Amino acid sequence: MPGVIITPGRSHPRRWLVATAALYTVVHHQGFALAPLGGVGHTRWADWIDILTPYTVLLAAAATLHCAHARPRAWALYLVGAITYTEGHGIHLAANSVYNADPGPTAHLWDETVGHYLWYAGTALVFATLAIGLARMPPPSSPLYLPLALGVSLTWTTNSIEGTTGLMGIVVAAAFTVYGWRTRHCLGRVLLPAFAPAFAMLTAYGVLYRGFPQPSEMGWI
Numbered sequence: 727m728p729g730v731i732i733t734p735g736r737s738h739p740r741r742w743l744v745a746t747a748a749l750y751t752v753v754h755h756q757g758f759a760l761a762p763l764g765g766v767g768h769t770r771w772a773d774w775i776d777i778l779t780p781y782t783v784l785l786a787a788a789a790t791l792h793c794a795h796a797r798p799r800a801w802a803l804y805l806v807g808a809i810t811y812t813e814g815h816g817i818h819l820a821a822n823s824v825y826n827a828d829p830g831p832t833a834h835l836w837d838e839t840v841g842h843y844l845w846y847a848g849t850a851l852v853f854a855t856l857a858i859g860l861a862r863m864p865p866p867s868s869p870l871y872l873p874l875a876l877g878v879s880l881t882w883t884t885n886s887i888e889g890t891t892g893l894m895g896i897v898v899a900a901a902f903t904v905y906g907w908r909t910r911h912c913l914g915r916v917l918l919p920a921f922a923p924a925f926a927m928l929t930a931y932g933v934l935y936r937g938f939p940q941p942s943e944m945g946w947i
Contacts, residue, residue: 739790739863740863740866740913741793742787742789742790742793743790743856743860744871745786745789745790746783746786746787746790746856747874747875747877747878747920748874748877749782749783749786750849750878750881751880753778753779753782753783754779754881754885755884756772756776756779757772757776757822760775768827769823769826769827770826773819773822773823773826776819780808780812780815780816783811784808784811787804787808787852787855788808790856790860791856791859794859794860796855796859800855800859803851803854803855803858804851804855806851807848807849807851807852807854807855808852810844810845810847810848810851811844811845811849811851811852813844813848814841814842814844814846814848815841815845815848816841817836817837817841817844817845818841818845819841820836821833821835821837821840822837822841838889838890839890842889842890845889846885846886846889846891846894846895846898850898853902854902857905857914857917860913861905861906861909861912861913861914861917862909862912862913862914863913864912865911865912866913866915866916871916872919875916875917875918875919875920876919876920876923878920878921879919879922879923879924879927880923880924882895882898882899882920882921882924883923883924886924886928886938887931887938887940888940888942890938890940893932893938895924895928896925896928896929899922900921900925902920902921903917903918903921903922903925905917906918906920906921906922
């Protein structure tokens with residue numbers, strides 16, 4: 727197995743994989759979910775809580791790789807993804823907070839373009855590390871993975887649309903869908919409900935609106 731050695735019967739990697747998916751789904755929507763908390767000074771409570779995002783997702787992913795006895799090359803890919811994720815998230819968080827207090831083209835550039843592309847590219851790299859390392863484990867024995875996988879799909883879709891990274895979102899979703907199909911007889915089958923719906927939704931959205939306008943700009947949220 728590329729990059730990871732799985733001890734027969736070992737369940738901990740799966741548990742941490744579940745935690746990673748759940749945390750990703752929750753914290754990547756917290757800006758919207760916590761908006762009602764309002765502001766504190768010239769910032770928002772949601773911004774302060776968002777500082778925890780890289781710690782939750784990346785530490786859970788690292789625990790997954792650790793329990794799966796990841797090899798150095800897997801850790802190397804994870805490290806690149808984690809650095810990209812953290813840098814992108816930090817740029818987004820800072821620029822978004824500044825934009826909320828003092829809107830301007832520079833803050834918008836670093837928030838909506840540079841920050842989001844780096845953040846979601848890092849997310850894709852971290853997911854790729856987990857997918858390559860764990861996809862050929864035995865398949866899940868319960869259909870309970872479906873709601874969690876669909877949560878990942880919805881999160882990838884909403885982040886790609888509201889984050890103005892629609893085309894990248896389609897390409898990444900397509901790649902994971904193909905790999906999920908290739909490993910559908912193993913644990914990799916969870917990639918199908920996690921990314922095939924995202925591919926379909928993003929493609930349909932892009933065709934319907936002839937691009938990827940942000941729902942917030944259209945008054946949806």
